[in-house]
Ligand SMILES: NC(=O)c1ccc[n+]([C@@H]2O[C@H](COP(=O)([O-])OP(=O)(O)OC[C@H]3O[C@@H](n4cnc5c(N)ncnc54)[C@H](O)[C@@H]3O)[C@@H](O)[C@H]2O)c1
């Protein structure tokens with residue numbers, strides 16, 4: 001289980017059965033390599049969304065009123081012992097605007113984006129959103145009068161505030177990724193006094209393009225939760241140290257969701273909230289059966305090889321599922337071991353050595369006490 005730790009491939013030892021990210025973004029994990037190794041990567045969708053949404057709302061206010069500049073100014077005046085004397089005169093330097101009646105563009109309408117939109121609506125904001133992969137679940141949670149745009153460009157064009165709530169995918173937008181998606185083309189279409197809120201990932205924004213925009217407009221603001229060597233000291237930025245999910249509530253919620261997701265996978269083979277494995281909802285193993293899970297390349301003929309191993313040993317498959325997603329398939333087979341004296345370690349070895357099989361586990365024991373067995377005979381509770 002990890003949070004933002006940048007996981008390196010060589011930290012993933014052969015004993016690793018699964019990885020759970022206590023949070024939403026999995027860009028700190030080498031997911032494609034884990035898929036090749038047959039290791040599921042899980043995250044905790046929505047578990048920290050409220051904490052991030054609250055900070056986005058805070059960012060809306062910080063971007064509208066010169067609160068931080070004002071606080072710093074008060075400290076300076078205090079140090080000089082002239083705070084009372086100067087405050088009424090100096091406040092003219094820190095005038096702001098209200099968010100009520102202004103337009104907020106929400107890019108990415110998942111857990112955080114949809115929740116931000118709802119609360120912004122109750123604060124009297126007009127809303128426009130963009131999300132080409134909008135789920136039915138999120139769509140039902142959006143304010144009814146929210147306008148849906150057909151591109152980021154059209155969403156931001158008339159927006160006073162822009163909130164980025166999309167995942168970071170390392171490739172360029174042309175290649176289906178989101179790296180630098182907020183670059184010159186989009187930024188050029190923003191209003192000169194737009195406030196851009198980035199509580200998603202720093203790499204979504206082209207820092208140089210943003211700097212040019214902030215320098216030129218003088219009025220625009222960039223509020224971000226991520227370090228940025230180009231922008232940290234710019235007078236029109238507010239950069240906080242990745243605090244979006246740092247509340248006790250979000251930490252508890254993400255950790256317990258991750259732990260439960262891992263428990264279900266390790267004990268029953270159930271897959272949910274995985275970013276690289278297909279969902280598979282499985283009942284607890286019957287005490288009379290042995291459950292075998294096999295991850296294989298999603299190619300014709302591999303399933304046949306797997307089934308043949310069971311047939312060869314005259315093992316009766318009581319129930320079976322086979323779900324695939326992209327390049328992999330996930331099989332779960334419940335076996336009745338009655339009447340066999342087969343060493344299941346041997347069975348696992350035969351299965352795993354098949355061309356196209358990536359990993360396998362044998363789960364058995366009473367519900368709640370299941371464990372996985374490695375090919376080299378190590379046990380992992
Ligand atoms: N600052 C923090 O501490 C913090 C905390 C949680 C999440 N995050 C970041 O916020 C992101 C969103 O979190 P979430 O919980 O709302 O995730 P989510 O998966 O519920 O929602 C993401 C939404 O973005 C949409 N999307 C993907 N690519 C898009 C694109 N190019 N244009 C428009 N929409 C696009 C998806 O269809 C999805 O609806 C995470 O991926 C993570 O990087 C940051």
Ligand SMILES: O=C(O)[C@H](O)COP(=O)(O)O
Nearest residue numbers: 003004022023024025245
């Ligand atoms: O993607 C996420 O969930 C957030 O960026 C939170 O990351 P953290 O748990 O490391 O604060």
